[in-house]
Every structure is written in C-alpha cells, then in structure tokens.
Amino acid sequence: MLDLPWGEAATLVFIGIRLALIFFYVDRQSTPIDGDINRYFDITKDGVPYRDQAVEYPPVTVGVLELIHLVARDRHGFGVGVVLAMALIEALVCLLLWRSFGNRVGLTFLVLDTPLYYLLLTRVDIISVAIAAAFVTLLLSHRHFSSGVAWVAAVGAKLWPLPLGVYLLTGSRSAHERRRALAGAAAGAAALAGVWLAIGGFDGVRQVITFRGSQGWHLESIVGGVLRIVAGGRVSLEEGAYRIGQVPSGLGVVMLLVGTAAAIAVCAWAGRQNLPGVGWVTAVMCLLVTATLASPQFVIWAIPGAALAMRESRLWLVGTFAVTLGLTYAESRFYGAVIDGNLLGDGLVLARNLGLVITLLVGVQALRRGAGSSPSAAHAHSG
Numbered sequence: 001m002l003d004l005p006w007g008e009a010a011t012l013v014f015i016g017i018r019l020a021l022i023f024f025y026v027d028r029q030s031t032p033i034d035g036d037i038n039r040y041f042d043i044t045k046d047g048v049p050y051r052d053q054a055v056e057y058p059p060v061t062v063g064v065l066e067l068i069h070l071v072a073r074d075r076h077g078f079g080v081g082v083v084l085a086m087a088l089i090e091a092l093v094c095l096l097l098w099r100s101f102g103n104r105v106g107l108t109f110l111v112l113d114t115p116l117y118y119l120l121l122t123r124v125d126i127i128s129v130a131i132a133a134a135f136v137t138l139l140l141s142h143r144h145f146s147s148g149v150a151w152v153a154a155v156g157a158k159l160w161p162l163p164l165g166v167y168l169l170t171g172s173r174s175a176h177e178r179r180r181a182l183a184g185a186a187a188g189a190a191a192l193a194g195v196w197l198a199i200g201g202f203d204g205v206r207q208v209i210t211f212r213g214s215q216g217w218h219l220e221s222i223v224g225g226v227l228r229i230v231a232g233g234r235v236s237l238e239e240g241a242y243r244i245g246q247v248p249s250g251l252g253v254v255m256l257l258v259g260t261a262a263a264i265a266v267c268a269w270a271g272r273q274n275l276p277g278v279g280w281v282t283a284v285m286c287l288l289v290t291a292t293l294a295s296p297q298f299v300i301w302a303i304p305g306a307a308l309a310m311r312e313s314r315l316w317l318v319g320t321f322a323v324t325l326g327l328t329y330a331e332s333r334f335y336g337a338v339i340d341g342n343l344l345g346d347g348l349v350l351a352r353n354l355g356l357v358i359t360l361l362v363g364v365q366a367l368r369r370g371a372g373s374s375p376s377a378a379h380a381h382s383g
Helices: 007-028 035-045 059-071 075-101 103-112 125-140 144-157 162-170 175-209 222-231 251-272 276-289 296-311 315-333 335-340 343-368
Strands: 235-238 241-244
Touching: 007 075, 007 103, 035 059, 035 075, 059 075, 059 125, 059 144, 059 175, 075 103, 075 125, 075 296, 103 296, 103 315, 125 144, 125 162, 125 276, 125 296, 144 162, 144 175, 162 175, 162 251, 162 276, 222 241, 222 343, 251 276, 251 343, 276 296, 276 315, 276 343, 296 315, 296 343, 315 335, 315 343, 335 343
Parallel strands: none
Antiparallel strands: 235 241
C-alpha cells in the first residue's frame, strides 16, 4: 500500500498510460515509420558494427540490439522487440528505485518518466539510464566492486554516465571500499576496452564521440537554436539529426570536454554532500547545455537523479526539471515546426533550452544549500 494519499490512483493512471503507449507502438511496427528503429535494424543487419559501417552507439547498447536481432530477424519483429525490451527495462528501473528507496522515489520516477515515455519506447537511452540507476543503487547499498563494474557498463551503453564515476570515490567510507570500487571499475573497463577495440579499433571510439563524424549544430542544441533564430540558414539532415551551419574545427571537442569537466566537478561536489540525486541531474544539465547534439530523449538521462533528489528534499530542483520535461515534450510533439523554423518551433526550442539552463542553475543552488540526508541507507524507504 502506498503511504501517499493519491499514490495508488496515480500509479494506476501512469501504468495505464504506459500500457496504452506500448500497445500503440507495437502495432505501429507493422509500418516501419520509426526512423530510429530503422537505424537500429540497419546496425544489426549490415555487417560488423564499427568495422563494416560507422556506428554512433557504444558496444553495450549495440550488444542489446544484436540480442534483439537474434530473436527477431525481420524488421517488424525487430521493431516489436525494441519496443517491448525498452518497456521492460524501464519497468525494471522503476521497480529498482521503488524497492530500494521507497514510495516517494518510485512514484516520482513513474511520474517524471511519463511525458517522454513514447520516445523512450523507440530509443535506446533507457539502457544506459537503467545501468546508471543500478550503479548508484549498488553503491549506496555498499556493494562497491559491483558498483564499479556497473558504472563502466553504463558508460559502455552511452558515454553520458562518465561523470557519475566520481561517486565511486565520494560514496566510499574507507580506503578499502574505494579500492574495491576502483577494482570493479578497472575490471569492467579492461573488459569493455578489450571488446570495443577488438571489434572496432580506435576508430570505433571516434565514431561514437563524433556521432559518425557529424559537423553541424543540432537544431535543438543551445547554439543551434540561437543560430537558427539569429542567422537562419539551410537546415540539413545529417546522420539522422537536423542540423544547421558547421561547428568550427575543434570547438565540438572543446565543448564536450568543458561540459564533462563541469559535470565531474558537480558530481564531486554533490558526492561530498551526500546528494547523489542533485549531482546526477545537475551533471546531465552540464552535458546538455554544452552539447552540439541535444535530442529530446536525452533529458531522460536525468530522471532517476530527479527521483533521488526528491528523497534529498530538493523540491525546487525536481519541480524545475519537471517543467523542463514538459517543455521537451511540447517541443518533440511539434517537431515539424522546429524543422520549419517558424515562430512556434523556434519558441519551443528556446523555451526548452532555457529550461535546461534554469535547471542547471537550480541544481547548483541546491548544492550550495549544503548536505542532505545520508545516502548510506539504500533501503530506507521515504514516504
């Protein structure tokens, strides 16, 4: 029984929304109109990834897609498999947070994950989110070696969880625990690097970091959105994303390094204050604000962190992030207007990106307020 007065009714409503969307997107696979799933299918059927074709996803995500393709060889079955697999992974994340941290965290995740659930079903971002959530849960329950392995696996699914690795140090209470966490990370990193380099070599890593060598500013990135409004220009579809202009040589790498460094600093700050949820959300905002590619589904990365921030009593951060999710939903639903560059589309991109910046600032302010409750009791349910 949920101890929130409206919890049971809300849970049933959000589960019902999920079931309806799962049914809709499973049925939709009879007509292969989901471009991202078409791309995933191409990755699995067109030779060895990284070697026979450029691939923008790290090997853990590619491995999940290959497993789906082993079961479902044709495009229709593959699409159904992707939808069902992503739905199952999301349900497992929700269950993990609910059982590990209590009703408030579990229900917050359920609520926040609903606006972009339709994107979650046809994208692969929930894979990295799930492993990152497992990493933090293992760490807070003092399973340090396993948490180190899980962190590497999360990075091996998508690179964004890299800054969360700081928690391996700040979340350890003794030198022995830190050594075990780092040993797990080292073992996982050795395995990941060995597999990745054996399959694709160093060029496989380059393909992921550069998103298959893309050159333009994504329309939904902060720079791309402003450039579209101020200077206009021709929009082109490049490697599956609509882009404008060209990123000056080397600037994309510099922005990536700046965003990553800022995210690492934020996680170190949050870890010292026992605020892993606040650090998680704020770190993702650092990455998205400095990104040359900022697709709507990327906001999903921060949702478990926001659920944990509820446990840490940072309600302003959770509320601001919820507004940003709503703006992201609106922008993604009017994507035709975004591509056309009319007043509605430009306004929605600008509003969403302003939401990212404000959420980042609110996260920094939440860290300035000082330490929260101890994260050590991973199974201490919050009501």
